[in-house]
Structure formats: structure tokens, C-alpha cells
Amino acid sequence: MEVILLERISKLGQMGETVKVRDGFARNYLLPLGKALRANAANKTRFEAERATLEARNLERKSEAQKVADVLDGKSFIVVRSAGETGQLYGSVAARDVVEILAAEGFNIGRNQVHLNTPIKSIGLHKVELQLHAEVEIHVELNVARSAEEAERQSKGEELTSVDAIYGVDEDALRPEDFFDPEADGVDEDEA
Numbered sequence: 001m002e003v004i005l006l007e008r009i010s011k012l013g014q015m016g017e018t019v020k021v022r023d024g025f026a027r028n029y030l031l032p033l034g035k036a037l038r039a040n041a042a043n044k045t046r047f048e049a050e051r052a053t054l055e056a057r058n059l060e061r062k063s064e065a066q067k068v069a070d071v072l073d074g075k076s077f078i079v080v081r082s083a084g085e086t087g088q089l090y091g092s093v094a095a096r097d098v099v100e101i102l103a104a105e106g107f108n109i110g111r112n113q114v115h116l117n118t119p120i121k122s123i124g125l126h127k128v129e130l131q132l133h134a135e136v137e138i139h140v141e142l143n144v145a146r147s148a149e150e151a152e153r154q155s156k157g158e159e160l161t162s163v164d165a166i167y168g169v170d171e172d173a174l175r176p177e178d179f180f181d182p183e184a185d186g187v188d189e190d191e192a
Helices: 023-030 043-073 095-104 148-155 163-167
Strands: 002-005 018-020 035-040 076-080 087-092 119-123 124-133 136-145
Touching: 002 023, 002 043, 035 043, 035 095, 043 124, 043 136, 076 095, 076 148, 087 136, 095 136, 119 136, 124 148, 136 148
Parallel strands: 076 136
Antiparallel strands: 002 018, 002 035, 087 119, 124 136
């Protein structure tokens, strides 16, 4: 099906272009959301008549998104989750969690604006892409840790997946003599 795009859509085309898309994509996404019109003579004349209004609305949305992007770009947010000793999360951090974290900070971002290919399943610093507008894309950093103290240590560059980092134990300093008496012959003195 050929459609006329009413706004820029990434990987598809610019506003005003006539593009060929699959029927289901047009019927289920582009047409119901008002992102495109069927490509016919009547809709072409309608688009040309409304072009100035559409461009002004697009420019306004872009400027609003840019204001939010200027505030958000490069910010870091702390996410506290339960995790095992190896740093594997017991749950995961998904797009809806990112939306909730940003909402708690006062930013109104939709779940479809968060581009997270796979959920975050380990502690550490993770970059998350936010597409606020078709032409405005930014990255925020999620500091996923077991506690706020660990998040602070992690932001300074410390690796928190070792026993030393979690419990304060130096793994290299541990020797078998610290746990076993080398002079004991394996027989308990009370039994002899």
C-alpha cells in the first residue's frame, strides 16, 4: 500500500514523501495513529493544503522534545535491585521501569520512546537510548546496583561483581591455613 507520510518516520521517510509499506503496517499503525494518509489524488491535495500546519506542529513538537533532551541528555539515574554475588539481577530492568524512574524525576516519557533492545539483567552502568522525537535522540545512563552505596561506588568506576567488592574480603589474601590447622592429623582429640 502506498501512503503519504504526515511526519518523519525513522527508517521509512520524511514528511510528505509517498512510500510503499506493507498493508498491515499501514492499517494497524500508520493510518490509525494519524502518521500517514492513503496515497490517492484527494489525499495528496488535502496534504498540500495542510502542509504548513503539519510542518508547524512538527517543529513545535521537535522544540518541546529538544528542551527535554537538553535537560535529560547524559544524566545518570540510580536503580536499586536485588542481585546475586555475580551481579546477576533476580529480576530485570525493562522499558516500563525506565519510564517509572524518569517519571519519579519529573520527566514524562512514553514507553515506546525507550529503545531498550533487551532488558537489563546485571548490575553495572548501562546506556539507554531515548527517542523523544523522530529527530531528537538522546542517551541516559542507568546505574543498576544493590544499594545506593554500591551505586555510588560503581559510578566511581569500581567493579562490584567480586566477593571483595560485596563483603570487603580480599580473595587473594585468603589461604587454606586461615581455615584449617595444618598440624591437625584429621582425628578429633576428644575421640582419641
